[in-house]
Amino acid sequence: MNITLLGAGAWGTALAIAFAGKHAVTLWSREEDVAADLLATRENHRFFPGYRLPDSVAVTTDFAAAVGSAELLVIATPIAGLRPTAERLKALTCTTPVLWVCKGFEAGSGKLPHQVVAEVLGQAVRCGALSGPSFAEEVAAGQPTAVALAANDATFARETARQLHTTRLRIYANDDLVGVEVGGAVKNVLAIATGVCDGLGLGLNSRAALMTRGLAEIARLGLALGAVRQTFMGLAGMGDLILTCTGDLSRNRRVGLALAQGKSLPQILEELGHVAEGVYTAREVDRLATKLAVDMPISVAVAAVLDGRLTAAQAVEQLMARDPREELV
Numbered sequence: 001m002n003i004t005l006l007g008a009g010a011w012g013t014a015l016a017i018a019f020a021g022k023h024a025v026t027l028w029s030r031e032e033d034v035a036a037d038l039l040a041t042r043e044n045h046r047f048f049p050g051y052r053l054p055d056s057v058a059v060t061t062d063f064a065a066a067v068g069s070a071e072l073l074v075i076a077t078p079i080a081g082l083r084p085t086a087e088r089l090k091a092l093t094c095t096t097p098v099l100w101v102c103k104g105f106e107a108g109s110g111k112l113p114h115q116v117v118a119e120v121l122g123q124a125v126r127c128g129a130l131s132g133p134s135f136a137e138e139v140a141a142g143q144p145t146a147v148a149l150a151a152n153d154a155t156f157a158r159e160t161a162r163q164l165h166t167t168r169l170r171i172y173a174n175d176d177l178v179g180v181e182v183g184g185a186v187k188n189v190l191a192i193a194t195g196v197c198d199g200l201g202l203g204l205n206s207r208a209a210l211m212t213r214g215l216a217e218i219a220r221l222g223l224a225l226g227a228v229r230q231t232f233m234g235l236a237g238m239g240d241l242i243l244t245c246t247g248d249l250s251r252n253r254r255v256g257l258a259l260a261q262g263k264s265l266p267q268i269l270e271e272l273g274h275v276a277e278g279v280y281t282a283r284e285v286d287r288l289a290t291k292l293a294v295d296m297p298i299s300v301a302v303a304a305v306l307d308g309r310l311t312a313a314q315a316v317e318q319l320m321a322r323d324p325r326e327e328l329v
């Protein structure tokens with residue numbers, strides 16, 4: 001299959017490497033310097049240093065050409081780039097099936113990725129989300145990984161999962177697109193919380209409590225948005241939550257660790273050099289929790305810390321001072 005990855009950040013580059021073993025892959029970069037570097041050195045020094053892009057992968061900055069040759073498009077930008085990329089596809093009257101790998105709620109609208117894509121491209125284009133516990137570095141290194149693929153068409157999800165599946169990258173078809181997207185979005189907010197918790201040295205009991213109660217928050221918001229509870233026990237729910245909250249490769253976790261050190265958010269983001277979606281999604285989750293009357297104290301506290309309304313230590317005190325209650329999930 002001819003696959004085009006739209007976005008040559010860490011994840012787009014890693015997926016290009018992974019898919020190249022089985023497919024004809026094109027990697028589109030919006031940055032001229034990244035494309036030039038990839039063509040000259042076969043390495044993406046800016047976003048993904050240390051991993052070689054196979055010679056078979058075509059690299060281009062020509063959007064129309066990259067799209068024109070594809071049988072499957074994979075949008076690999078942050079969620080901030082999803083709508084503009086979909087709009088560029090619409091301008092080309094493109095009807096090629098499309099996946100996206102971004103995780104989050106769109107800033108400002110609070111929409112999930114599939115809602116953004118449906119708004120721009122309509123309902124007729126077959127499309128879906130690839131999500132789950134998958135650090136780019138490990139996928140590019142060929143370390144065993146399993147993720148979920150959910151779509152607006154169950155047959156498309158199953159067929160695409162089968163086509164993309166390899167012995168290194170197991171892809172499970174899932175029929176709960178909302179659940180898969182909510183899991184991937186909210187776990188980033190909770191990874192920031194866990195980074196704060198670990199950075200403040202609050203201990204392993206705290207971390208386990210935070211992740212477990214965080215999973216309850218993910219499920220509550222997901223159910224309010226129409227997801228299926230079971231999804232949150234799977235790869236895109238608990239799986240990605242465990243990975244991102246505990247793995248130091250996570251950019252979101254690293255934001256939390258740095259907040260606990262008292263660093264300012266602008267400085268943290270500048271030093272990171274990559275997107276940390278939880279920073280933007282926290283605000284949307286905070287708004288959605290209020291709008292839908294969903295109890296999400298940890299996520300709301302993360303939003304308050306990111307906005308400078310609470311310090312990390314104050315947020316912890318506030319969470320611990322809550323009244324005792326039954327363990328509702």
Ligand SMILES: NC(=O)C1=CN([C@@H]2O[C@H](COP(=O)(O)OP(=O)(O)OC[C@H]3O[C@@H](n4cnc5c(N)ncnc54)[C@H](O)[C@@H]3O)[C@@H](O)[C@H]2O)C=CC1
Nearest residue numbers: 008009010011012077078080081101102103135136274275
């Ligand atoms: N890096 C990882 O391990 C994983 C990342 N993801 C998700 O994939 C998405 C992309 O992440 P990374 O590639 O790691 O980020 P990155 O920060 O390494 O790279 C971002 C890429 O998107 C492009 N970009 C940024 N803003 C854009 C915009 N407004 N329009 C078009 N392009 C834009 C940049 O030029 C760059 O190529 C995020 O939503 C992330 O949560 C998902 C799974 C794993």
Ligand SMILES: O=C(CO)COP(=O)(O)O
Nearest residue numbers: 132133134135250251252
């Ligand atoms: O989504 C990811 C792993 O599944 C990557 O997490 P970070 O964006 O926090 O690095």
